[in-house]
Amino acid sequence: MYKIGIYGLGLIGGSIALALKKSLGSRIYGLDKFHQKEALELGLMDSVIEEKNLSEMDVIILATPVDSIPKVALQVLDACKQDALVFDVGSTKSKIAKAIKNHPKRGNYLLAHPIAGTEYSGPQAAFSTLFEGKINIICDVHETDESLLKRAKNIFNKLKMKTIEMNSTAHDKHIAYVSHLSHISSFMLGKTVLDLEENEKNIFQMAGSGFASTVRLAKSSPQTWTPIFVENKQNILIALEEYIDNLNDFKTILYRENKQKLKNILQKTNHIGLIIDKIEAQNG
Amino acid sequence: MYKIGIYGLGLIGGSIALALKKSLGSRIYGLDKFHQKEALELGLMDSVIEEKNLSEMDVIILATPVDSIPKVALQVLDACKQDALVFDVGSTKSKIAKAIKNHPKRGNYLLAHPIAGTEYSGPQAAFSTLFEGKINIICDVHETDESLLKRAKNIFNKLKMKTIEMNSTAHDKHIAYVSHLSHISSFMLGKTVLDLEENEKNIFQMAGSGFASTVRLAKSSPQTWTPIFVENKQNILIALEEYIDNLNDFKTILYRENKQKLKNILQKTNHIGLIIDKIEAQNG
Numbered sequence: 001m002y003k004i005g006i007y008g009l010g011l012i013g014g015s016i017a018l019a020l021k022k023s024l025g026s027r028i029y030g031l032d033k034f035h036q037k038e039a040l041e042l043g044l045m046d047s048v049i050e051e052k053n054l055s056e057m058d059v060i061i062l063a064t065p066v067d068s069i070p071k072v073a074l075q076v077l078d079a080c081k082q083d084a085l086v087f088d089v090g091s092t093k094s095k096i097a098k099a100i101k102n103h104p105k106r107g108n109y110l111l112a113h114p115i116a117g118t119e120y121s122g123p124q125a126a127f128s129t130l131f132e133g134k135i136n137i138i139c140d141v142h143e144t145d146e147s148l149l150k151r152a153k154n155i156f157n158k159l160k161m162k163t164i165e166m167n168s169t170a171h172d173k174h175i176a177y178v179s180h181l182s183h184i185s186s187f188m189l190g191k192t193v194l195d196l197e198e199n200e201k202n203i204f205q206m207a208g209s210g211f212a213s214t215v216r217l218a219k220s221s222p223q224t225w226t227p228i229f230v231e232n233k234q235n236i237l238i239a240l241e242e243y244i245d246n247l248n249d250f251k252t253i254l255y256r257e258n259k260q261k262l263k264n265i266l267q268k269t270n271h272i273g274l275i276i277d278k279i280e281a282q283n284g
Numbered sequence: 285m286y287k288i289g290i291y292g293l294g295l296i297g298g299s300i301a302l303a304l305k306k307s308l309g310s311r312i313y314g315l316d317k318f319h320q321k322e323a324l325e326l327g328l329m330d331s332v333i334e335e336k337n338l339s340e341m342d343v344i345i346l347a348t349p350v351d352s353i354p355k356v357a358l359q360v361l362d363a364c365k366q367d368a369l370v371f372d373v374g375s376t377k378s379k380i381a382k383a384i385k386n387h388p389k390r391g392n393y394l395l396a397h398p399i400a401g402t403e404y405s406g407p408q409a410a411f412s413t414l415f416e417g418k419i420n421i422i423c424d425v426h427e428t429d430e431s432l433l434k435r436a437k438n439i440f441n442k443l444k445m446k447t448i449e450m451n452s453t454a455h456d457k458h459i460a461y462v463s464h465l466s467h468i469s470s471f472m473l474g475k476t477v478l479d480l481e482e483n484e485k486n487i488f489q490m491a492g493s494g495f496a497s498t499v500r501l502a503k504s505s506p507q508t509w510t511p512i513f514v515e516n517k518q519n520i521l522i523a524l525e526e527y528i529d530n531l532n533d534f535k536t537i538l539y540r541e542n543k544q545k546l547k548n549i550l551q552k553t554n555h556i557g558l559i560i561d562k563i564e565a566q567n568g
Contacts, residue, residue, distance in 0.1 A: 115490060115491070115492040116492065117492065117494065119494070119557075134492070135489060135490065135492070137490060164489060171490075174480075174487040174490055175490060177476065177477050177480050177487065178477060178487055178488065178490050178491040178492075178495050179490070179491070179492065179494065179495060181473065181476065181477075182473060182494060182495045182498040182499065183494070184531070184534060185469050185473050185498060185531075186498050187534075187549070187550060187553050188527060188530040188531050188534055189465065189466055189469050189527065190553045190556035191530050191549065191552075191553045192461065192465065192523065192526050192527045192530050193461050193462060193465075193556070194552075194553065194555060194556060195526065195530075196458075196461050196523075196526075203458040203461065203462055204462065204559045204562065204563065205419060205448060205566075206399060206419065206421060206455075206458055206459060206462050206463070207399070207462040207463070207559070207563050208399040208400065208401065208418070208419070208462075208463065208563070209563065209564070210401065210403070210463065210466060210467070210500075210501050211462050211463060211466045211563065212560045212563045212564055213497050213498075213500050213501070214466040214469060214470050214497070214498055214500070214501055215466065215556055215560060216494070216497050216498070216560060217494050217497070217498055218553050218554065218556045218557070219554060219556065219557040219560065220550075220554075222546075222547045222550035222551045222554065223547075225550060226543055226546050226547045226550060227543075229538055229546060230538070230541050230543060230546070233538055233539070233541065236538065237535060237538065237539060239476065239480075240531065240534070240535050240538075241535070242476050242479065242480075243472060243473065243476045243531070244528060244531050244532065244535070246472040246475050246476050246479075247468070247469075247472050247524065247527070247528050247531070248528065250468060250471075250472055250524070251521060251524050251525070251528070254513055254514070254517055254520065254521065254524075255517070255521060257514055257517065259510055259511075259514060262506075262510050262513060262514070263506045263507075263510045265471070265475065266471060266504075266506035266509060266510060267506045268475070268478070269471050269474045269475045269478060269502050270502065270503060270504075270506065271478060272474035272477070272478060272499055272502045272503065273403075273502070273503035275488045275491070276496045276499060276500060276503065278488065279488065279491050279492070279493065279495065279496045280493070280496055282489075
C-alpha cells in the first residue's frame with residue numbers, strides 16, 4: 001500500500017484524500033498552511049508530513065494554491081525518495097513545467113489537472129466522489145518515468161477519472177477559454193449587478209434561475225482564483241480581449257438594431273447547446 | 285368559469301394554458317402564427333381564437349414575441365368586450381405601456397412579466413408547473429381597473445406566483461441587469477469559445493460543469509431574445525457598457541499583476557453568493 005503525502009487539504013486535496021482512503025485504504029500524511037487543524041479534525045489526513053517522513057512517501061500530491069506549487073515542487077523533489085511519484089493538481093501547468101524542467105528528479109514528476117471542483121472551497125467542501133467521471137488532463141507525459149506514470153494512472157483510475165494527455169502550453173491556452181474566462185465573466189457580471197444594487201435596492205427579487213446559473217462561479221474562492229488568473233495571465237489576457245471584442249460587436253449591432261445579424265449570431269451560438277449537453281453527460 | 289384566449293403558445297403561453305386548464309378547468313382559445321398545429325396536438329389549446337369569438341373572452345393573454353405585443357395589444361383592446369381583462373407576459377414593458385397609453389380601454393390592460401422560463405422554447409417546452417413559486421412583476425397597476433386587477437391577481441395566484449408591483453420604466457432598467465445582461469454575457473462567452481474551437485478541435489473535453497453553467501443561457505431562443513434585446517436597447521446598452529468597463533478594469537489589474545486589488549474585487553463580489561442562495565430558495 002502506498003504511503004501518500006498531500007500538500008494542501010482544501011476542496012481538491014481533501015477530496016483526493018477521502019477518495020484514496022476509501023479506495024486504497026491509504027494512510028494520508030498531510031500539510032496545510034491554512035487549515036491543518038480542520039483537515040485533521042475532519043479526517044482528511046491522519047498524520048502531519050514532517051521532514052523526517054517525507055522521504056518515506058511513495059506518492060506526494062501537491063494541491064496548494066497554484067502560485068505556490070513551483071516552490072513546493074522543487075522542495076519535495078529534493079527531499080523525496082528515488083522512486084517516489086510527485087504530482088500536482090494545479091489549474092495552470094506551464095510555469096510549473098518550467099520550474100522543474102532541469103531538476104534531476106524531473107522524471108518523478110507529473111503535471112496533472114483534474115477538471116473537477118465546485119464553487120465552494122476549503123477542507124469542509126471536500127467529498128470523496130468529487131472526481132468520479134470527470135476529465136483529468138496530464139501534461140508533457142514523456143518527461144515522466146514510465147513506471148511512475150503507470151502508478152499515477154492507477155491512482156487516477158481509483159479516483160474514477162478519464163485521463164487525457166496534452167502538452168502544458170496547449171493546456172494553459174485552452175483552459176483560459178473553457179474555465180478561466182467563464183470565471184471572469186461570472187465575477188464581472190456579479191460585480192456589475194452588485195454595483196447597481198448599491199443604489200437600487202431589491203433588484204434581486206427580479207432575478208431568476210438563469211441569472212443564478214450565469215453568476216454561480218462568482219462564488220468561487222479569491223484565494224484559489226487570484227493566483228490562477230495571475231499564473232495564466234498571458235493566455236487569459238488574449239481570451240479576455242476576444243470576449244470584450246465580441247461584447248463590443250454585440251453592442252454595435254444592437255445599437256444599429258440590425259435584427260437579422262443579431263439573430264444570426266444567437267442562432268450560430270446556440271450550437272453551444274450540444275456541447276453543454278455533452279459536458280453535462282460527461283459529468284454525470 | 286373564464287373563457288381564456290392566449291396569443292402565442294410557446295414555452296410561456298403554453299405553460300400558462302396547461303396550468304390554467306389544470307387549476308381552473310378553463311377552455312383555452314389560442315392563436316399561434318408559428319406553432320398552431322403543434323399547440324393543438326399537444327393540447328395546449330382547445331379551439332382557435334377567431335374574430336367572432338374574441339369578443340366572448342373574459343381573459344386574453346398575450347405571449348407572443350415581445351416586439352409584436354404593442355400591435356396585438358391594440359387590436360385585442362379594440363375587439364374585446366367591455367369587461368375583458370387583457371394582459372401580456374413580455375420581458376420588456378415600457379414600449380407596450382407607451383403603445384396602449386391612450387387607448388380608451390387602457391383600464392382593461394395589465395402589464396405583467398412572470399420571471400420564469402427555461403433555456404428551451406416552443407410548445408413542446410411548455411409544462412404546467414413552470415410558474416410555481418416564481419416572481420411575477422406587474423407594472424403601472426394604477427392604470428388598470430380595480431376589478432380587473434383583482435381578476436388578474438386571482439389568475440397569478442392560480443399559477444402559484446408571488447406578484448410584486450413596479451413601474452414599467454424601473455422594470456425595464458432593472459431587468460436589463462438581472463436578466464438581459466446575463467443572457468448577453470452567456471451568448472458572447474459561448475461565441476468566444478466557439479470561435480476558438482473552429483481552429484482548435486476538441487477543447488470542449490476540457491470544459492467542466494462551471495463552464496456549462498455559465499454558458500447555459502446561450503441555448504436560449506434567438507426568436508425570443510432578438511426582439512427582447514432590441515425592445516430594451518437603451519437600458520441594455522448602459523448595462524453592457526458597465527459590464528465591459530468592469531471587464532476592461534479587470535484586464536488592466538491582471539496585466540499589472542495587482543494581486544491584492546484582484547483579490548479584493550473577487551472577495552467583494554463573493555457577496556453575490558448570498559443573493560444566488562436566495563434566488564435558488566425562491567425558485568424552489
